Amino acid sequence: MKSYVLFFEQVDRSSLPYVGGKGANLGELSKAGFPVPGGFCVTTYAYRDFIATSPEMVSFLDELNAMDPNDFNQLRKLGERIRIHLQQLEIPFHLRNEIIHAWESVGKEYAYAVRSSATAEDLPTASFAGQQDTYLNIKGQDELLQHIRKCWASLFTDRAISYRAKNGFDHRQVYLSVVVQRMVNPEISGILFTADPVNGNRKVVSIDASFGLGEAIVSGMVSADLYKVKDGQIIYKNISEKKIAIDSLPEGGTVKKDLPPDQQTKQALTDSQILRLAELGKRIEKHFGSPQDIEFCIENGKIFVVQSRPITSLYPLPDIPQEPLRVMFSFGHVQMMTDAMKPMGLSVLRTVFPKKVFVEAGGRLFVDPTEVLRTKLGRKILPKVFKNLFDEAFSHALSEVIQRPEFLQIPPKLGFVKSARRFMSPIIKEVWKNLVKRDPKLAKSKVESFMQKKWTEVREELQGTTGTKRLEAVQHQLSILAKDVFQNLFPYVICFPISFLLLKKALIRWIGDDKELFLLxxxxxxxxxxxMGLQIGDLADLVRELPEVEEYLKHTNDQTFYQGLSNVHGGEKFKRVFDEFIAKYGHRCPGEIDLTRPRWREAPVQLVPAILGHMRSVKPGEHRQKFIQGEQEAQEAEQRILDHVGRSGLKSKWIKRLMEVYRHMGGLREHPKYLLTLILDECKKAIMAEAEELVKKGVLQQAEDVFYLTLDELIQLSKGEFKQDVVSFIADRKEKYEWHQTLKPPRLMTSEGEMVTGSPRKGEFPEGALIGNPVSAGVVEGKARIVLKPEEAHLNEGEILVAPHTDPGWTPLFQSAKALVTEVGGLMTHGAVVAREYGIPAVVGVDDATKKIKDGQMIRVDGNQGFVEILSDENG
Structure with missing residues (x-):
């Protein structure tokens, strides 16, 4: 039998569909014995029966679902009509009686808080906080019923309608319960977060508190005191000036009043109360199993909890212990691909790299170098590496964490230093030989010989078997890949940044500046x-000669791309050249470290914007001329350096050697990633072939569903050992992936969940300038072109590419860009190196650049000092 009213003691998590998030949480707290003021929930059955008495509501809800969520005028008018209608609707007699009976049971002499509790509210991934209304200090039967009806109507406030529409909730599927809770008349109220809501630290309890009702804090009328507690110790206090308080009136309702001067700067909570609250909060967190946002109040010295909900804004933690303190950095920020990845993509990379070092959180990978940082040498070297390879803020953040006493007091694992030395010694010897002895010109043939051998080995093994054996072969090849690449390619590639730093130091010492270094x-x-970028330019030049092909490319799609070319004049000629390009580079794409991303061979239309953009912004043959000019400029810079240093003697010999190593090893920096993507693509072909077989057998609904499994799970599935319902399992994974996509990953985080940002770069910058890191010299002005995905790019001549990040899949756009601005990156990351190679200014690591800069705005990019100025507010 459906109940219109349930008391808190009758409610728990399973009651969510009937009492909403707020009601379910209060029921949980009551049942668990936490100090919750008594009350009851008017269930969603009551709401449904109430609106069922209205013949107009069906058409109202249909109108809402058909409405454009961005049409605020229509939204406001429709919401107002629904609210007025509901507030005039009579509550059915039987429902009215049940509510009054519950009210009398708790005590009609009390005042009550009447709060909305939606079924899509206070969920782990969507809080809906503040979307519906709350009414305080409600007294008497008539007032209670009136405010319950107001709560029901508040399901259709402008903000609630808009929030649901933008988050994809069907208005017909969200129901409202009303929480009726005995009012506490508190001296002090506040909000307690069981994790720091600003930096995410799960061990820090953050408490806001002020005098009177908590409404003054929630509504922003007063600046509350802020206290922070960690491990049972108060670690921070900020006592605010609390000028006002909201109190209950004896006859019902509330009043705002001024606090006396001596109370305004008084600490609202005693130290003892702060610690008691922190301990209570952690017990509530343990009960719910996740960090909580808790509303509390104190009446006559007794603490009451009036609400608890999950904190939905925290970035998820990796599955590792919080203690002892560990530090991790975002692999995506280093690889210039910060988007969420599907489970198959994550598991493949965690097969390539050591699982203990590469941990997953929020659909991204984080690298845990803690054991290296436990050593003195690691603490000395790694922050410098971060500063030179990535950015200063990254380095500052890392340095700040590793100097903390709780980090320093943990020694490295027994035997770690010895095993690291044993592994690294032969590699360091190889690096030394490449730096000072071997001919750098021969490095390319050695590197490419290894790459060809490795690729052939993988391809032959994967093509020579099927079924579970093929998947196990994929797993085996991936598991040995990192070690092979590290031992055979790292000794060459690492010479590029080492020679860069040595050259930089030598040029500053012997010449006085390092300007020539960027020309080298x-x-x-x-x-x-x-x-690859040059060949894109060649394709563009070919299309210039084939106008029908150009027109075809503007309207083609991936499914008919190749077939359609046969019907266009010049199509076969273009196809032959394009096929050659795909044969060499078809395994690449934006975000290519993620195996689940569509490769150019699978989705060739991704390349069309780059080809057409090149035609618009680069003259015929100009890309090849620029490359030859770049070679000449590098040779001239080399000659000027030698002229300055002298052409004989040890100095000259050393700097000449460094320049040779720098240029020839620099040309190899992309080779390891090229090999990785080649092998990932071979593995993808094998995985997709097995996925197609599972579709034929009816195990998978479509082949791409395999991306929502890990490699281990796929092997279990192929063996028939997967124990769960595949369809619902994959549906859950898809939902989780959608949530992960909405998260913004931190650059650096600790095992406690703290996001450490580091202090921004200091210097004299123009007012309002967006500060980043200078990675390619020069100052230019131009129109900003915001590009979130390269396959959607539309760059014109003289425009500045503003992107969240870039990786080799973005390279085709560099020929067209006048300058580069990215949100992540450092001195030796992809965008920076390519920008220097192409001779365009670049500033990277500009936080939220794609949001702060509007598409079409005129901006100035200063690649010398590392900032971006917005020159006009107008965008075109």
């Missing part, structure tokens, strides 16, 4: 990704 970076010999 131009047109590096043998850079496989730069060559």
């Amino acid at each position: 970076n131009k047109s590096l010999p043998g850079n496989i990704t730069s060559e």
Whole structure:
């Protein structure tokens, strides 16, 4: 039998569909013995029966679902009509009686808080906080019924309708319960977060408190005191000036009043109360199993909890212990791909790299270098590496964490230093030989010989078997890949940043500045990704001669891309050249470290914007001319350096050697990633072939569903050992992936969940400038073109590329860009190196650049000092 009213003691988590998030949480707290003022929930059955008495509500809800969520005028008018209608609707007699009976049972002499509790509210991934209304100090039967009806109507406030529409909730599927809770008349109220809501630290309890009712804090009328507690100790206090308080009136309702001067700056909570609250909060968190946002109040010295809900804004933690303190950095920020990844993509990378070091959180990978940082040498070297390879803020953040007493007091694991030395010693010897002895010109042939051998080995093994054996072969090849690449390619590639730093130091000491160094970076010999960019330019030049092909490319799609070319004049000619490009680079794409991303061979239309953009912004043959010019500029810079230093003697010999190493090894920096993506693509072909077989057998609904499984799970599935319902399992994974996509990953986080940002770069910058890191010299002005996905790019001549990040899949756009601005990156990351090679200014690590800069705005990019100025507010 459906109940219209349930008392808190009758309610728990399973009651969510009937009492909403707020009601279910209060029921849980009551049942668990936490100090919750008594009350009851008017269930969603009551709401449904109430609106069922209205013949107009069906058409109202249909109108809401058909409405454009961005049409605020229509939204406001429709919401107002629904609210007025509901507030005039009579509550059915039987429902009215049940509510009055519950009210009398708790005590009609009390005042009550009447709060809305929606079924899509206070959920782990959607809080809906503040979307519906709350009414305080409600007294008497008639007032209670009136405010319950107001709560029901508040399901259709402008903000509630808009929030649901934008978050994809069907208005017909969200129901409202009303929480009726005995009012406490508190001296002090506040909000307690069991994790720091600002930086995410799960061990820090953060408490806001002020005098009177908590409404003054929630509504922002008063600046509350802020207290922070960690491990049973108060670690921070900020006593605010609390000028006003909201109190209950004896006859019902509330009043705002001024506090006397001596109370305004008084600490609202005693130290003892702060610690008691923190301990209570942690017990509530333990009960719910996740960090909580708790509303509390104190009446006559007794603490009451009036609400608890999950904190939905925290970035998820990796599955590792919080203690002892560990530090992790975002692999996506290093690889210039910060988007969430599907489970298969994550598991493949965690097969390639050590699982203990590469941990997953929020659909991203984080690298845990803690054991290295436990050593003195690691603490000395790694922050410098971060500063030179990534950015200063990254380095500052890392340095700040590793100097904390709780980090320093933990020694490295027994035997770690010895095993690290044993592993690294032969590699360091190889690096030394490459730096000072071997001919750098021979490095390319050695590297590419290994790459060809490795790729052939993987391809032959995967093509020579099927079924579970093929999937196990995929797993085996991935598991040995990192070690092979590290031992065979790392000794060459690492010489590029080492020679860069040594050259920089030598040039500053012997010449006085390092300006020539950036010219040496131009047109590096043998850079496989730069060559890819040049071939895109060749394709664009070919299309210039084939107007029908150009027109075709503007309207084509992936499914008919190749077939359609046969019907266009010049299509076969273009197809032959394009096929050659795909044969060499078809395994690449934006975000290519994620195996689940569609490759260019699978989705060739991704390349069309780059080809057409090149035609618009680069003259015929100009890309090849620029490359030759870059080579000449690099040679001239080399000659000027030698002229300055002298052409004989140890200085000259040393700097000449460094320049040779720098250019030839720099040309190899993209080779390891090229090999990784080649092998990932071979593995993808094998995985998709097995997925198609599982579709034929009816195990999977579609082949792409395999991306929502891990590699281990897929192997279990192929063996028939997967124990769960595959369809519902994959549906849950898809939902989780959608949530992960909404998260913004931190650059650096600790095992306690703290997001450490580091202090921003200091210097004299123009007012309002967006500060980043200078990685490619020069100052230019131009129109900003915001590009979130390269396949959707529309760059014109003289425009500045503003992107969240770039990786080799973005390279085709660099020929067209006048300058580069990205949100993540550092001195040696992809965008920076390619920008220097192409000779365009670049500033990276500009927080929220794609939001702060509007598409079409005129901006100035200063790649010398590392900032961006917005020159006009107008965008075109």
